[in-house]
Amino acid sequence: MNIPVSITVNGVQHRQDVEPRLLLVHFLRDVLGLTGTNIGCDTSQCGACTVHLDGMSVKSCTVLAVQADESNVTTIEGLAQDGKLHPMQQAFWDHHGLQCGYCTPGMIMAAVKLVESNPNPSEAEIRHGLEGNYCRCTGYENIVKSVRAAAGAGD
Amino acid sequence: MGYVGESVRRVEDPRFIQGQGKYVANLQLPGMVYAAIKRSPYAHAKIKGIDVEAARNMEGVVAVFTGEDLIKGTKFSSPCGAIPCGYVPSDTKVPTHHPLAIDKVNHVGDGVAVVVAESAYTAHDALDLIEVDYEPLPAVVDAKAAAQAGAPLIHEEIADNTSYHWVLGNKEQTEKAFAEADQVVELDLINQRLIPNAMEPRAVTAQWNKFDEHMTVWTSSQNPHIIRLLLSGFTLGIPENKLRVISPDVGGGFGSKIFHYPEEVIVPWVARAVNRPVKWVARRSESFMTDAHGRDHVTNCKMALKDDGAITGLQVYTYANMGAYLSTFAPLIPTALYITLFSGLYKIPAIWGETWGIITNTVPVDAYRGAGRPEAAYLLERLVDLAARELGMDVVEFRRKNLIPADEFPYQTPVAMVYDSGNYKGLLDKAEEMAGYQDMRKDQAEARKEGRLVGIGVSGCIEASAPGPSPIVTTLGSAIGLYETGSVRVHPTGNVSVFTGSHSHGQGHETTFAQVVADELGLPMEAVQIVHGDTDRIPFGTGTYGSRSAAIGASALVKSAEKIREKVTRIAAHQLEAAVEDMVYDRENGTIHVKGSPDKAKTFAEVAFATYYAADLPEGMEPGLESTTFYDPSNFTFPNSAHIAQVEIDRDTGEVTIERYIAVDDVGKVINPMIVNGQIVGGVVQGVGQALWEHGKYDEYGQLLSGTMMDYALPRADQFPNLETGRIETPSPHNPLGVKGAGEMGTIAATVTIANAIMDALAPLGIRHIDMPLSAEKLWQTIQSSDNGGAN
Numbered sequence: 001m002n003i004p005v006s007i008t009v010n011g012v013q014h015r016q017d018v019e020p021r022l023l024l025v026h027f028l029r030d031v032l033g034l035t036g037t038n039i040g041c042d043t044s045q046c047g048a049c050t051v052h053l054d055g056m057s058v059k060s061c062t063v064l065a066v067q068a069d070e071s072n073v074t075t076i077e078g079l080a081q082d083g084k085l086h087p088m089q090q091a092f093w094d095h096h097g098l099q100c101g102y103c104t105p106g107m108i109m110a111a112v113k114l115v116e117s118n119p120n121p122s123e124a125e126i127r128h129g130l131e132g133n134y135c136r137c138t139g140y141e142n143i144v145k146s147v148r149a150a151a152g153a154g155d
Numbered sequence: 156m157g158y159v160g161e162s163v164r165r166v167e168d169p170r171f172i173q174g175q176g177k178y179v180a181n182l183q184l185p186g187m188v189y190a191a192i193k194r195s196p197y198a199h200a201k202i203k204g205i206d207v208e209a210a211r212n213m214e215g216v217v218a219v220f221t222g223e224d225l226i227k228g229t230k231f232s233s234p235c236g237a238i239p240c241g242y243v244p245s246d247t248k249v250p251t252h253h254p255l256a257i258d259k260v261n262h263v264g265d266g267v268a269v270v271v272a273e274s275a276y277t278a279h280d281a282l283d284l285i286e287v288d289y290e291p292l293p294a295v296v297d298a299k300a301a302a303q304a305g306a307p308l309i310h311e312e313i314a315d316n317t318s319y320h321w322v323l324g325n326k327e328q329t330e331k332a333f334a335e336a337d338q339v340v341e342l343d344l345i346n347q348r349l350i351p352n353a354m355e356p357r358a359v360t361a362q363w364n365k366f367d368e369h370m371t372v373w374t375s376s377q378n379p380h381i382i383r384l385l386l387s388g389f390t391l392g393i394p395e396n397k398l399r400v401i402s403p404d405v406g407g408g409f410g411s412k413i414f415h416y417p418e419e420v421i422v423p424w425v426a427r428a429v430n431r432p433v434k435w436v437a438r439r440s441e442s443f444m445t446d447a448h449g450r451d452h453v454t455n456c457k458m459a460l461k462d463d464g465a466i467t468g469l470q471v472y473t474y475a476n477m478g479a480y481l482s483t484f485a486p487l488i489p490t491a492l493y494i495t496l497f498s499g500l501y502k503i504p505a506i507w508g509e510t511w512g513i514i515t516n517t518v519p520v521d522a523y524r525g526a527g528r529p530e531a532a533y534l535l536e537r538l539v540d541l542a543a544r545e546l547g548m549d550v551v552e553f554r555r556k557n558l559i560p561a562d563e564f565p566y567q568t569p570v571a572m573v574y575d576s577g578n579y580k581g582l583l584d585k586a587e588e589m590a591g592y593q594d595m596r597k598d599q600a601e602a603r604k605e606g607r608l609v610g611i612g613v614s615g616c617i618e619a620s621a622p623g624p625s626p627i628v629t630t631l632g633s634a635i636g637l638y639e640t641g642s643v644r645v646h647p648t649g650n651v652s653v654f655t656g657s658h659s660h661g662q663g664h665e666t667t668f669a670q671v672v673a674d675e676l677g678l679p680m681e682a683v684q685i686v687h688g689d690t691d692r693i694p695f696g697t698g699t700y701g702s703r704s705a706a707i708g709a710s711a712l713v714k715s716a717e718k719i720r721e722k723v724t725r726i727a728a729h730q731l732e733a734a735v736e737d738m739v740y741d742r743e744n745g746t747i748h749v750k751g752s753p754d755k756a757k758t759f760a761e762v763a764f765a766t767y768y769a770a771d772l773p774e775g776m777e778p779g780l781e782s783t784t785f786y787d788p789s790n791f792t793f794p795n796s797a798h799i800a801q802v803e804i805d806r807d808t809g810e811v812t813i814e815r816y817i818a819v820d821d822v823g824k825v826i827n828p829m830i831v832n833g834q835i836v837g838g839v840v841q842g843v844g845q846a847l848w849e850h851g852k853y854d855e856y857g858q859l860l861s862g863t864m865m866d867y868a869l870p871r872a873d874q875f876p877n878l879e880t881g882r883i884e885t886p887s888p889h890n891p892l893g894v895k896g897a898g899e900m901g902t903i904a905a906t907v908t909i910a911n912a913i914m915d916a917l918a919p920l921g922i923r924h925i926d927m928p929l930s931a932e933k934l935w936q937t938i939q940s941s942d943n944g945g946a947n
Binding site for chain 2: 005011019020021026028029033034035036037038039040043045046048066071075076077079080085089092093096098099100102103104105108117123124126127131133134135136137138139140141142143144151
C-alpha cells in the first residue's frame with residue numbers, strides 16, 4: 001500500500017504516493033528525476049548520496065522517503081543560487097577537488113554542513129569531518145584544500 | 156597560446172559540481188524496464204535446474220531469461236556468443252565464459268538468470284522467486300593450491316587449472332649469477348587480491364530499434380570501441396554499423412572498466428528480446444563480486460649480490476590467480492606487464508622470471524591501477540631493502556649504487572624493455588633532499604632509543620606506460636593494436652571539435668587535450684571542444700588504461716593538428732600569393748603571415764571559412780578542414796619515481812600513522828601540473844590502501860569475506876597527511892609531446908614505500924617481512940609475538 005508524502009526539495013513541494021520501503025535517494029532520483037545525488041554503495045559507507053534534510057547532512061540511502069514526509073531537502077541541484085555557484089562548489093572547481101566527479105555532489109553537501117557547524121575548521125577537523133565520504137580518485141588532499149578555501153571565503 | 160605546462164582549471168567541472176554528470180545510471184528513456192541478475196551463492200556448483208516460473212508470473216515482471224535462453228536465442232533475439240579473452244599468448248588455454256552460466260557456476264556472483272521488470276525494486280524482488288537447484292562442488296581459491304595435483308578441476312579442458320605458463324629472461328646467466336653470488340636474499344610473498352571500487356558502480360543501458368535493427372548500448376567503460384568490437388565480433392553479433400556504444404561520464408575506472416563484462420551482453424540481448432529500453436545498475440555488493448579484481452600473486456623471489464653491493468641476478472616464480480574465467484586482458488598483467496619490469500631502475504645483468512596463470516573459483520582478476528607493475532615493484536623493492544639490510548648498507552646508498560646511469564639511455568634491460576629516458580640518480584637525490592633523509596634517520600635513531608617504532612621507507616620504481624607499437628603488442632598476445640585515433644574538425648567559423656579514441660573517467664582530457672590542440676593551432680582553449688566516448692562520433696579508439704592517453708591519444712591529436720596547420724598554411728600562401736616555404740604559422744595568435752611581413756596575414760578563422768567557401772583554394776585541393784590520425788607509438792614510455800615515507804606504529808594498538816610522504820616523479824613533459832599532481836596524489840593514496848588496509852579475502856569455500864564497504868577497508872580522508880610532491884622532467888623521445896604518463900606511478904610506488912617503512916620500523920624487533928595488508932591487528936599480533944614482545 002502506498003503512503004502519501006509531502007517533501008519539499010530545493011524549495012519545491014512534491015506530493016507523491018510512495019512505497020513505504022522507497023529510499024529517499026530513489027525518491028529524489030527516480031521519482032523526481034534529480035540524478036545529481038549519486039549512489040555508491042548499499043551499506044551507507046560511501047556518502048555519495050549525501051543531501052541536506054531539515055538542515056542536517058544525511059546519507060539519503062539511509063532515510064526512507066516516508067521519514068522525510070513534511071521535510072525540507074536540499075540536493076546538489078539546489079545549492080547554486082540565482083545562477084551563482086555556492087562557495088563550496090566554486091572552491092572544488094578552483095582547487096581541483098574532483099576527478100571523476102561521482103563522489104563530488106555528496107562530498108560538497110557534506111562539506112557545506114561541516115563548514116556551517118565549524119566555520120573555521122583545521123585541516124585535521126576537515127579530514128575527520130569527511131571520513132564518512134569516500135573518494136577513490138583524489139586522495140582527498142585537494143578536497144581538504146577546497147573546503148579550507150571555501151571556509152576562508154566566508155561561507 | 157602557451158596552455159601546455161599551465162595548471163588550467165578543468166573545463167568539465169561545472170557539470171560535476173552542479174550534479175549534472177552524465178553517468179549511465181542517470182539515463183532515463185521512455186518505456187524503460189529494469190534488469191536484475193540472479194547470482195550464484197556458491198563458488199563452484201552444478202546447476203541441476205532453474206525454475207523461473209514464479210518470478211515470470213510476478214506482477215510487474217516483463218520477462219525472465221536463463222543462460223540457456225541466451226545461447227539458444229529467442230524469436231526476437233538471436234543467440235549470443237561466449238565472452239572472449241582479448242590477450243592470448245600462445246598456448247594459453249581459455250575457458251568458455253558464457254554471459255550467464257550454463258550447467259555450472261564457477262564463482263560466487265556468477266550470473267544464472269536475468270529478470271526484467273517495470274521497476275528496479277520489482278526486478279530485485281523477483282530474483283527471490285527464482286529457484287536454482289545447485290549441487291555444490293569442492294572449490295579452490297588459492298592459485299598455488301589450485302595448480303597442485305588433486306585440486307578440484309574447474310574447467311575440464313584446462314588440466315591442473317593452469318591456463319598458461321610464461322617465461323622471460325636468461326635462465327643460464329641467472330643461475331650462474333646465483334652460483335657466483337657472495338650473498339643471496341630470498342623472499343616468499345603474497346601480493347594480496349584487491350577490489351577496485353570505482354565510486355560509480357558499473358551500469359549498462361540498451362535500446363533496440365527494431366525497424367532499423369539498430370542497437371545503442373550505454374556502458375560505463377574505459378574503451379567503448381573495444382566493447383563494440385567484442386559485442387559485434389563475438390558476443391552479440393550485431394555489426395558495428397548497426398551498433399552504437401556510448402560511454403558517457405564514467406565515475407572512475409582504475410582498470411576495472413576496461414573489460415567486456417557479461418552485463419554488456421545480457422542487457423542489449425534482453426532489450427532486443429523484449430523490445431524495450433533496459434537499464435541495469437550494479438549494486439555495490441554486485442560490484443564486489445563481479446568487477447574484475449586485481450593483483451593476487453603468490454611469489455618466490457631471490458636476488459644475487461656481491462659484497463660490494465652490486466645486484467647481479469634476480470629470479471622470480473609467480474602463481475598468478477586468474478579467477479574463474481580469463482577476463483579481457485587478464486593474461487597480459489602477470490606476464491608482459493610484470494616480468495618485463497623486473498629490472499626496475501637498476502642495472503641487473505641477469506634476470507629470470509616464470510609465471511603460471513591459474514584458474515580458481517574466484518572473481519576474474521585483471522588490470523587494476525598499475526597492473527603487473529606494482530607487483531613487480533613490490534617484490535623488487537622489498538628485495539632491495541632486504542639486500543641493503545643484509546649487506547649493512549643504507550637503503551638509499553644501496554639503490555644509488557645500482558641505478559642505471561643517466562648517460563646509458565636508451566637502456567636495454569635483460570627482460571625485453573628498452574627504457575626511453577631518465578635521470579634516476581637526480582630523481583633519488585631530489586627525494587633524499589626533499590625528505591631531509593639524513594635528519595630523518597637521526598630522528599629515527601632518537602625515537603628508537605625511546606622505544607618508539609618509527610620507520611623510513613624508500614622506493615625507486617619504474618612503470619611501462621603507453622604500450623606500443625602495435626606490431627610488438629600483437630606479437631606479445633594482444634588481439635588488437637594499441638594505437639589511438641584523434642580527429643580535428645575545424646568548423647566554418649573557425650572553432651574546433653576534437654574527437655579522441657581515449658576516454659576520460661576522471662583524468663580531465665576535456666581540459667588537457669584542449670590545451671594541446673589549442674597550442675598546436677594557436678587558438679584560445681574556448682575554441683576547442685573535446686568529444687570522447689561515442690562510437691558513432693569517433694572513428695575508432697582503443698581507450699584509456701596503462702597511462703596511455705597523453706602519450707598516445709594526445710599525440711594522435713598533435714599529428715592531426717600538424718596536418719591542419721599544413722593545409723591552412725598552403726591556403727594562406729595561395730591567397731596571399733606567397734610561396735608556402737615563406738609562410739609563418741604563428742602559434743601565439745593563430746595567424747599565418749608572410750615571413751618578414753606580419754601585415755600580410757590571414758587569421759585561422761579566415762582560412763577555415765575559405766576552406767568551406769571553397770571559391771579560391773590551391774589547385775587540386777579538397778574543400779573542408781578536417782584531419783584524422785591513427786597514431787601508433789614507437790615504443791612504451793617509462794615513468795619513474797623515488798618515494799620516501801616516514802611512519803610510526805603505535806605499539807599498543809598496531810595503528811600506523813603516516814608522518815610524512817615525499818613523492819618525486821618523472822612522468823616526462825607535463826601538460827597540466829595541477830592534474831598531474833592530482834593523479835600522483837590520488838595514486839599514492841590508492842597504493843597506500845593496498846599496503847595498510849585493502850584485501851579481497853575469500854574463505855576456503857570461496858565465499859567473499861570482504862564483499863561490502865563495511866568489510867573492505869578503503870582509504871579515508873583522516874588517514875593521510877598532505878603529501879610532499881616533486882618532479883623532474885626528462886622528456887620521452889617516444890612521442891611528439893615528450894610525455895610519459897602519470898596515471899599509475901603513484902600507486903606503483905606507494906604500496907612498497909609504505910611496506911618498506913613499516914618493515915623498517917619493525918626491524919629492531921627482528922622482523923624481516925610480513926605480507927600485506929599491514930593492518931593494525933596484524934602488526935599488533937606481530938609485535939606481541941616478537942622476541943621482546945610489546946615491551947620497550
